[in-house]
Amino acid sequence: MGPLSSPLRLPVIDFSKENLRPGTSSWASTCKEVIQALEEYGCFEAVYDKVPLELHKTFFNLLEELYDLPLEIKRKNVSDIPYHGYVGNQPFTPSVYQGMGINNAATLEGTQDFTNAIWPNGNDDFCKTALHYSKLIAELEQMVMKMVFESYGVVQSHEDHQESITYLFRMMKYRVPEKDEDDVGVPIHTDKCFIAALHQNEVSGLELRTKDGQWIVFEPSSPSSFVVNAGDALMLHADAIDFSQAWANGRLHIPCHRVMMSGKETRYSIGLFASPKAGYLVKTPEKYVDEEHPLPYKPFDYVEFLKFRQSQAGYETALKSYHPFNAYCGV
Numbered sequence: 001m002g003p004l005s006s007p008l009r010l011p012v013i014d015f016s017k018e019n020l021r022p023g024t025s026s027w028a029s030t031c032k033e034v035i036q037a038l039e040e041y042g043c044f045e046a047v048y049d050k051v052p053l054e055l056h057k058t059f060f061n062l063l064e065e066l067y068d069l070p071l072e073i074k075r076k077n078v079s080d081i082p083y084h085g086y087v088g089n090q091p092f093t094p095s096v097y098q099g100m101g102i103n104n105a106a107t108l109e110g111t112q113d114f115t116n117a118i119w120p121n122g123n124d125d126f127c128k129t130a131l132h133y134s135k136l137i138a139e140l141e142q143m144v145m146k147m148v149f150e151s152y153g154v155v156q157s158h159e160d161h162q163e164s165i166t167y168l169f170r171m172m173k174y175r176v177p178e179k180d181e182d183d184v185g186v187p188i189h190t191d192k193c194f195i196a197a198l199h200q201n202e203v204s205g206l207e208l209r210t211k212d213g214q215w216i217v218f219e220p221s222s223p224s225s226f227v228v229n230a231g232d233a234l235m236l237h238a239d240a241i242d243f244s245q246a247w248a249n250g251r252l253h254i255p256c257h258r259v260m261m262s263g264k265e266t267r268y269s270i271g272l273f274a275s276p277k278a279g280y281l282v283k284t285p286e287k288y289v290d291e292e293h294p295l296p297y298k299p300f301d302y303v304e305f306l307k308f309r310q311s312q313a314g315y316e317t318a319l320k321s322y323h324p325f326n327a328y329c330g331v
């Protein structure tokens with residue numbers, strides 16, 4: 001096989017280094033790799049062994065048990081925010097897909113709320129494991145976000161940013177399509193969050209689109225790998241910074257992606273999505289706005305935005321643009 005036929009791969013970035021701490025040379029070189037990858041692909045493969053393999057395995061076993069519960073139990077995972085609760089077995093969702101969500105994940109309250117809704121007598125094992133697991137993944141995302149802020153020269157805003165976010169932990173099951181059944185697991189979309197970290201069992205299916213329209217199938221190079229993916233809210237943030245500070249090449253790519261099912265095995269995956277908290281107004285910090293650099297987007301409430309996306313008007317907007325922030329809050 002010549003180089004032309006070798007499949008495209010995501011950049012691989014090692015987050016397992018011993019002393020990956022701000023101020024060290026490995027931190028500085030990893031920052032560079034992160035920004036290059038986010039600007040070119042909007043995503044990368046993070047090798048992150050702070051989540052022990054045993055924990056991945058334990059959690060994915062619990063996930064199988066969770067999905068073996070009757071549908072009426074799984075439907076107890078409700079949320080008034082679109083795609084934050086149980087999704088599946090409805091005419092408008094892909095037939096092979098089911099997803100459930102822990103809101104306010106990486107906190108004891110959030111994880112307990114989920115557990116108590118599904119198991120009224122509690123399920124300590126699930127609760128503890130999900131909490132530990134999501135906290136470790138959140139640490140990876142926090143590192144990546146700190147690197148983004150540092151690279152764009154606004155590291156002092158990272159703490160405020162950290163205060164403004166909440167985590168949604170989504171757990172997905174994709175069954176093998178039947179003969180002649182649609183093999184789409186998740187239709188093409190961009191994530192709406194700031195940043196997401198995704199991990200899968202040994203079954204691939206996640207495909208991410210490059211700037212020039214080619215599809216990269218995520219084939220992890222190690223069992224400790226995550227896809228780190230930039231969402232629409234991060235583009236907004238980076239645009240604002242870029243705008244105000246006239247950074248050359250400071251624009252992130254937000255990759256469209258999808259899940260396609262093939263083969264004969266059930267796919268499980270998880271994603272931790274860092275998003276603005278409900279009621280929190282996403283806006284360009286005032287210090288970046290002046291006559292020369294007018295507001296790039298109108299301030300908006302993220303959860304209201306998600307609700308808009310769910311409405312008929314939002315649906316029609318999404319058909320026209322994969323980057324619906326412009327349509328929703330463009331100046």
Ligand SMILES: O=C(O)CCC(=O)C(=O)O
Pocket residue numbers: 170172186191198200206257258259269270271
């Ligand atoms: O299952 C996956 O790997 C990705 C799912 C996804 O893109 C999403 O839930 O937004």
Ligand SMILES: [Fe+2]
Pocket residue numbers: 189190191257
């Ligand atoms: Fe996604």
